[in-house]
Amino acid sequence: MASQEFTYWLAGLRSRAAKCRDGDSLWHTAASQGLLSLAIPESAGGGGAGYEAACLALETLAQESGLSGTPFAMAAQAWACQEPLIEFGSKPQHEKYLTPLLAGAAKGAFAATEYDSGSDLLSLSTRAVRDSGGRWRLNGSKTFVTNGPTADVFLILARTAEGSPLTGLTAFLVPRGTPGLHIGMAMDKSGLTGADLGTLNIDDCALDDSDVLGGPGAGFAVLMHAMRYERAFILAPALGLMARALRQAVEHARSRSQFGHPLASYDTIRQRLVRMHVSLTSARELLHATARCADAGTLDHGRSSLTKLHVSTEFNRFCQELPDVYGGYALLPETGATALLTDAVASRYYSGTSDMQVKIIAEGLGL
Template identity: 40%
Template structure:
């Protein structure tokens, strides 16, 4: 068993860490307050090659394998404190680029992937609806065949990146009677008549990541914009979700390392009752728990990357990673805040923001409860 990263992986990790520390942390407190997405930081991520990490080189990406991508995203999370930006990058990478890579026609790939990798385009993934969340395939948006295309009617909610997006990967049913077998994926361009992007939604955390609703009213989409085949939407969605569940939280492992380093330094330096607070067992044990969560989360994540690169089925492992990393991240964020006492509760310490951001991870890409369901099913229950 070899736990070493390759020289290239280590070099990539170090360069991303240095880049993120230097370039991505300006004004995060203010942008969090106002709920402002930074297009400038987005472009810097694109220029650094982050947006195209898993996209093949021929389409403008880096063609990185799963483990390398995970290591890169972990480094990003360790040094970049703008969790919303990281979330937006991930949402595009896993729920928009990956399905186009896997299911897109040559024309669709040529048309969209280079711009998504170089930062000139932003994409969003619209599955959730007011009436269908965890039960995603019970969606109500319809796609009626009409001449050379489809006419979409319905709405989507909680769509990350929507207010800034040029392209939407959208799911609709071509025949409700068919159940999940009627669900079909479409590529819908911003500006298509009949598509309205609603006002940005305000949320508890990840506030620098834009989110909005989509409304379709007689929205005509040409047949060339079907992603995959009609009726293959479940396959497209499951494939993106399995990548998303596997990799979207890689940056939280970096985030947990950052929280631990800060908390250790504070526990050594802050004195109460004449001694460093780290000498109190209640504090030191909390720090040990943070370290234990960090190491176990990283091991689970790297094992999953290794399995994915071997092309092995990893449904159980990706559900476990999504579940475990999100729960660890929430707890680690709370622990870091607690170790810092009242200062941890203050906005300028940038620890309370992590708590708000972390809670979202239990909800997006399938809630923790749903990951338990997937894992239980894969254990034969």
């Protein structure tokens, strides 16, 4: 997609997203316009606009709609489900799963986290073993599965051999409706409104080698590929939420008066707004620079973790300042201040906690 063509495309997305009032309509609008395929090369059936364009589109989607959960859920599908399929999927798997995912005709979910196993892959309890007929028998459970309650296909990580996760994990593509796959209800949560998170119980699902992504033992490679993109870009929608909140806060400071003067005339308010602007700008600059690395084929895990850590940190700093611009009015839903703060807190934990990102970055420094 050429630069001018993308500019027109983005303007259309901005206009349509501003009219959406719920998550379902926003997903349909964005998917039908091609957002989920935007970063995908044209040779793989995508829009060919690249990662920076896709991040800008997710940012715009959140900024214009004001919805946090739906852009997050779309990003989770794009980075943790579609990206591994592109890299490791066979042609039949692309035809069966990737094509409908890119078109918005299906939803995908990546299921790796377990109750007692998040970043600790050695504790993964979901298992897959071959039966006497050569089929895989999958058993276990997953939690915090984004898109889980409504997904049409699940990318499930399971242990298939003992020892190192480097060779003992395998990724399976499991369609909704597979016998033995029990999909839980959407989890109650405080933030990310519009993103459905759920649980899976897997009871003796019978799968074939055609359901394995990347081959037996390639699960760790699949996971690392997914995390490289998800950590880098999962917070692209947060930039849009921050931009929207800053615009509204500036408008409030200009229009509301105290002691006969607009709030915007007081240095304490001006300083808060400037600090918020600095947080947004630095987060955006780093994320977009990281997207350009991905477009150039140079994105590595250290850069992804650095981006995730920095953007989530600045998101939280931004949201610590925001309520004090409104004072007591911050408690009212229409300001969005407390809801955004909840989303910011959550950003420190998904795709690996901030402490995990520090560990990865430190190892890259030789520490």
